[in-house]
Amino acid sequence: xxxxKRASIALITLVVTVTVLVFATRNSSVKAFFTLQSSAVTxxxxxxxxxxxxxxxxxxxxxxxxxxxxxxxxxSWDDAIANSNIVRARLLDSRSYPIGxxxxxxxxxxxxxTWHKFKILEWWRQSPSCMGCGDGYEVPADMLPLNSDEVLVxxxxxxxxxxxxxxxxTDHNWAGYEFTTGAREYVIFFQRDASxxxxxxxxxxxxxxxxxxxQDGTPYNDDFGPAVQPSSxxxxxxxxxxxxxxxxxxxx
Numbered sequence: 001x002x003x004x005k006r007a008s009i010a011l012i013t014l015v016v017t018v019t020v021l022v023f024a025t026r027n028s029s030v031k032a033f034f035t036l037q038s039s040a041v042t043x044x045x046x047x048x049x050x051x052x053x054x055x056x057x058x059x060x061x062x063x064x065x066x067x068x069x070x071x072x073x074x075x076s077w078d079d080a081i082a083n084s085n086i087v088r089a090r091l092l093d094s095r096s097y098p099i100g101x102x103x104x105x106x107x108x109x110x111x112x113x114t115w116h117k118f119k120i121l122e123w124w125r126q127s128p129s130c131m132g133c134g135d136g137y138e139v140p141a142d143m144l145p146l147n148s149d150e151v152l153v154x155x156x157x158x159x160x161x162x163x164x165x166x167x168x169x170t171d172h173n174w175a176g177y178e179f180t181t182g183a184r185e186y187v188i189f190f191q192r193d194a195s196x197x198x199x200x201x202x203x204x205x206x207x208x209x210x211x212x213x214x215q216d217g218t219p220y221n222d223d224f225g226p227a228v229q230p231s232s233x234x235x236x237x238x239x240x241x242x243x244x245x246x247x248x249x250x251x252x
Contacts (some may be wrong), residue, residue: 072204
């Protein structure tokens with residue numbers, strides 16, 4: 001009888017232990033898993049190298065990371081126009097790069113940005129250069145030089161190979177939005193830095209309105225084009241211009 005009780009207690013202990021281990025495994029963070037599997041390697045959490053090693057330790061060839069969410073102003077539609085350059089543009093090139101900065105004295109690649117080169121087809125509205133709008137931007141040398149009708153736009157997301165892993169970084173404001181070449185044109189609201197190189201999308205996802213083209217380069221229609229994300233501007237565009245690009249342009 002005593003032997004049976006001891007066996008029962010041992011069995012219950014084993015079940016509880018296994019249950020705790022399973023619960024801990026299901027609820028442990030990726031960081032904990034990574035630390036257990038690669039305890040001999042010290043990699044700072046939040047760096048691109050860290051994410052690449054997490055992917056490798058899980059036998060993954062690609063890995064998705066979040067670039068967070070930035071706050072953007074939403075002024076009145078009239079103020080948005082008054083403080084913006086507005087152009088019709090076409091994408092020429094896009095390239096993603098790691099971006100590094102220092103945290104607690106440690107410098108490392110911690111994010112991904114994508115630089116887009118646009119050809120300005122038409123200036124619909126021009127405003128003075130914005131002092132300080134390009135502060136903090138390091139324009140990649142391989143995106144230069146620019147022609148007089150070209151401008152660069154940086155977005156805080158992108159895709160690149162890092163330490164053998166394909167990393168995809170998404171800014172939730174843009175929700176993975178991608179500019180495309182050839183088949184689309186864009187109406188873009190931006191503030192231009194003093195150098196004339198960088199166009200800052202100061203209205204965030206409300207800065208860009210894309211529309212599709214036929215193969216011969218003519219637009220499908222005169223629609224203003226949907227914004228990356230719906231906002232009160234969409235209502236203003238419909239109310240004031242009937243959703244028409246040409247009517248909007250004529251009003252400027």
